[in-house]
Amino acid sequence: MSGLRDALTKGFGDAVLSFEGEGRDQAALVKPEAARDVLRALKDSGFNMLVDLTAVDFSRYGQDLPPGVTATNPAPEGSRFRLTYRLMKLGATEGLVLGRLAVHCWIVDDRGPASVKDLWPNADWLEREIWDMFGVKFSDRPGIKRLLLYEEFVGHPLRKDYPINKRQPLIGPKDERPRERLTGADLRPRIVP
Amino acid sequence: MEELTTPGVLTSQLDAAVGWARKYSIFQYPFVTACCGMEYMATASSHYDMDRFGAGFPRFSPRQADVLFVVGTISHKMAPVLKRIYDQMTSPKWVVAFGVCTCTGGFYDDYSTVQGIDTIIPVDLYIPGCPPRPEAVLQGLMMLQEKIQKQGRTVAK
Amino acid sequence: MTVTRESKTFMLNMGPQHPAMHGVIRLVLELEGEKVVDCDVQIGYLHRAFEKHAENEPWNNVIPWTDRLNYVSPLINNVGYCMAVEKLSGLQVPERGLYVRTIACEISRVTDHLTCLGASAMELGALSVFLYMIKAREWLYQLVDKLTGARITTSYTRVGGVKSDLPPGFEEELLKVFGQVRETLGEVDALLTKNRIFVDRMSGVGVLSQADALGYGITGPMLRSTGIPFDLRRAEPYLVYDRVDFEIPVGATGDNYDRYLVRMAEMEQSMRIVEQCFRQIPPGPHSLTERQMVDAGVMADLGKHGETGKIWGAQAETDPTLEGSGRGCRTAVAASAPRYNLPVKEEVYGSIEGLMRHFEIVMWGRGINPPAGETYVAVEGGNGELGFHIVSDGRDRPYRVRCRPPCFFNMSALRKLIVGGSVADIIPTFGSVNMIAGELDR
CATH class of the missing domain: 1.10.645.10 (Cytochrome-c3 Hydrogenase, chain B)
Structure with missing residues (x-):
């Protein structure tokens, strides 16, 4: 699959920041403004299926780790969310996986890249889900609607700063203050010198 | 009619008769949303056979049903729908909370799940379990029948 | 007077609780008579985070x-x-x-x-x-x-x-x-x-x-x-x-x-x-023929008193819910990685190290x-x-x-x-x- 690496790095120059892994786990990191073009080129080169599109909120990555564990936050300055487009090249006649590729892109604030729903129609729902859960907007979809939650819902629950049990009921008792959930760090026995 | 509503031998007999008739002709409305639906299916089908208890006939219109089985997690998005279906049912009506999610929210203590349907509608019977085994459902059904028998003509709601 | 018949569509809402659909989903249909002209599929009624x-x-x-x-x-x-x-x-x-x-x-x-x-x-x-x-x-x-x-x-x-x-x-x-x-x-x-x-x-x-x-x-x-x-x-x-x-x-x-x-x-x-x-x-392990079975409670008592020699190699007779997680069984079906796997029940009941390892894995904040x-x-x-x-x-x-x-x-x-x-x-x-x-x- 080194052909893919060459094609990407040569064809797009700086827009492809890195390319790592091999086989099933290969992943490319691209700039958000070029994401759509790269994805279009990949689709033309045979990646006919968008297997998944998801995001990760890296704002608390590596914080409050237990002693002895270190992890550096890979997020560049000013970025918090990383989108992952997971592509697959499926041989339609023999039903074999000819290649898998994850395309990551770090986005600035909550401004996502351009939509790819015209390339793969299932991106429509996936992008709506990402807006719903993370509050990431896609640049050419200004009026995007929520998918899983209701329009009255305020906030985006999969952001790390949204408390898991902050409820916003449509009917029924209002204001149940979110209870503090104990984290592992709270319960870890501490040795006081 | 006057003497029928005053307490006496005849009325208590009538209460018993009405209760008996009602408890063995439960028309249920299965409000199936989630995993518990699998156990609901198992209970309603031939192996466990809810029909033995006179509750074998699901009516898929709330207006024709008298027991609302709320089967599965109710999310906040779903809650108004549940309330509306409850309101559409005619009295006398009973509600069964099937599974721990409907009883208390279960282990879904999160932003999207209603923490027990009794915060929205009144509940007559709770069947805990995640999901409850068919035997538990049948026991719950028998307890509901007991309750219906005791209520007689007095309907609380 | 002439009557003009225009083609008109109407909306029909199906779901989220529909008897003929085994699942919570809402279809907002635009119909022209029997024919579906358009449809909006709305999901999320069972979002459970x-x-x-x-x-x-x-x-x-x-x-x-x-x-x-x-x-x-x-x-x-x-x-x-x-x-x-x-x-x-x-x-x-x-x-x-x-x-x-x-x-x-x-x-x-x-x-x-x-x-x-x-x-x-x-x-x-x-x-x-x-x-x-x-x-x-x-x-x-x-x-x-x-x-x-x-x-x-x-x-x-x-x-x-x-x-x-x-x-x-x-x-x-x-x-x-x-x-x-x-x-x-x-x-x-x-x-x-x-x-x-x-x-x-x-x-x-x-x-x-x-x-x-x-x-x-x-x-x-x-x-x-x-x-x-x-x-x-x-x-x-x-x-x-x-x-x-x-x-x-x-x-x-x-x-x-x-x-x-x-x-x-x-x-x-x-x-x-x-x-x-x-x-x-x-x-x-179930195909093994010779097994020395000891009641789990007895095994725990012996372990507490340090008499591990008596239970060495024995298998605990456990509660039915724990069946198959004893000695031999676990090692056959789970990786031998002490940092990831629960120890077999005999070790938990019979030795302090096994008990500690068990807690290291199940305790909140450890794991x-x-x-x-x-x-x-x-x-x-x-x-x-x-x-x-x-x-x-x-x-x-x-x-x-x-x-x-x-x-x-x-x-x-x-x-x-x-x-x-x-x-x-x-x-x-x-x-x-x-x-x-x-x-x-x-």
Whole structure:
């Protein structure tokens, strides 16, 4: 699959920041403004299926780790969310996986890249889900609607700063203050010198 | 009619008769949303056979049903729908909370799940379990029948 | 006076609680008479925050939540999640564990297809088919109960293996049940496959083209019904699927009838896989003849008094819920990785080190710590490619778990399948898509 690496790095120059892994786990990191073009080129080169599109909120990555564990936050300055487009090249006649590729892109604030729903129609729902859960907007979809939650819902629950049990009921008792959930760090026995 | 509503031998007999008739002709409305639906299916089908208890006939219109089985997690998005279906049912009506999610929210203590349907509608019977085994459902059904028998003509709601 | 008749459309709301749809979904239909002109599919009525919960729970505690994703085939979800964590941690499940997982997955696939076909047949008016299918599923559930301790919410796997070994006599019982399931499938086949009413309602309805299937990311039986023989068990073999022989049934036109046929054929293949697994599986501890059994309470007392010599090599007679997790059993089905696996019960009862190790793993805030990194693992679920994308930063809980639910992609194509058809066609199409709300909305 080194052909893919060459094609990407040569064809797009700086827009492809890195390319790592091999086989099933290969992943490319691209700039958000070029994401759509790269994805279009990949689709033309045979990646006919968008297997998944998801995001990760890296704002608390590596914080409050237990002693002895270190992890550096890979997020560049000013970025918090990383989108992952997971592509697959499926041989339609023999039903074999000819290649898998994850395309990551770090986005600035909550401004996502351009939509790819015209390339793969299932991106429509996936992008709506990402807006719903993370509050990431896609640049050419200004009026995007929520998918899983209701329009009255305020906030985006999969952001790390949204408390898991902050409820916003449509009917029924209002204001149940979110209870503090104990984290592992709270319960870890501490040795006081 | 006057003497029928005053307490006496005849009325208590009538209460018993009405209760008996009602408890063995439960028309249920299965409000199936989630995993518990699998156990609901198992209970309603031939192996466990809810029909033995006179509750074998699901009516898929709330207006024709008298027991609302709320089967599965109710999310906040779903809650108004549940309330509306409850309101559409005619009295006398009973509600069964099937599974721990409907009883208390279960282990879904999160932003999207209603923490027990009794915060929205009144509940007559709770069947805990995640999901409850068919035997538990049948026991719950028998307890509901007991309750219906005791209520007689007095309907609380 | 002249009367002009204009073509007018009207809206019809179907769901989220509709009797002929086994799942919570809302279809806002625009109709012109019987014909569906447009449709808005609204989902999210069973959103239960799986991904948020997974971020707040230790690694092993996420497993019960995965049961409730696709609650018709929970064992496949368990296996998929654990495989992802194992890939991140570099754990290798022993041979017997792999076979046990394969057997569990295939039982789940049969129950999945039984439920799907039974429910969709019921919605077309064939109630007796539903009763037959559920009867067959009931036999399998009772065996799943025996294997895992629960009928539906199984939580059978652990990171590094499975909870316990196969119970004694499981093979004979399962093979006997398969005979009964085959008989039931024969009955259903006789009732439906050439039934004029059934074929008329299914055939040529809800047609999905290959191009659409690929564009919408559809996998599983729905993709295979269009004629693409894509099955992850064959394309990217995991567990022991590369050592068993099975066929991938495919359809031709991608309509509802093909989806029905594909599912019917897949159940037979799943049963074949299980039978081959039983022929190949390495012998387990239950086939040992000489065992010294000691009551678990007695063993704990002896251990407390330091008289470990008396219980050395003995096996604890445990509660039925812990059956299969004792000495010999656990090592056969779970990786030997002390940082990840619970110690066998004999060590927990009989030695302080075992007890400490047990608590190190089950205590909140301790538990297992896979290394920082991320991975994606996909397995063939009941509806298609079930993927878990896991991000870890080295703590005792996942940083993020993304479930790639196959249903979600199948459902995103639903609009395409029902627009242009009539209202009555929605029911068989919806049934054959096999929406599972728990997985769709997570």
